[in-house]
Amino acid sequence: MGLRGSKKANDAPARKPRVTPSSAKRAIGVAKLVTPVVAPLALQAAAATRDRWDRLRAQRLGIDVDRLPEFTGKGAALHVRVSGLATSVGELRARHPEESAYAETTERRLTDLAGAVRAAEQMPAGRRRDAHRSVSTELDTLERDLLTRLGLPAS
DSSP states (O other): OOSGGGOOGGGSOOOOOSOOHHHHHHHHHHHHHHHHHHHHHHHHHHHHHHHHHHHHHHHHHTSOGGGGGGSOSTTHHHHHHHHHHHHHHHHHHHHOGGGHHHHHHHHHHHHHHHHHHHHHTTSOHHHHHHHHHHHHHHHHHHHHHHHHHTTOOOO
16 A cells, blocks of 8 residues: 555644734725725626616517516516507507497407416416417417508518
């Protein structure tokens, strides 16, 4: 047998402590000098990052950044679609009074769909995805119908 495993714990040289009173005082002194310079820069960087993130989310949803707080959660994109469709139905009602019956039933349906999206927020992931898929399919149908009533080709 070799000498490799024969060293004992007592034979190891004594280690110096990592933090000594003088190194702690030095670190505190450096922190006192650096913190007033670094803290505002860090806050500014965090604010800029948050602003960039909010702009990206708003762009993905297709809304203004100012309206972002209205649409939160896993169903935010569906809420945006419901809101946009409700606005379009209101415009249809204003332009074509003969379509008021359609507008009334569609607005009721949109209210129900918005409620379904809100309820889905509390569901387990699998059920929530199924509910969102169902709401999305229904919104696709309502959008095609609205485009047809507005005289636009629905693709």
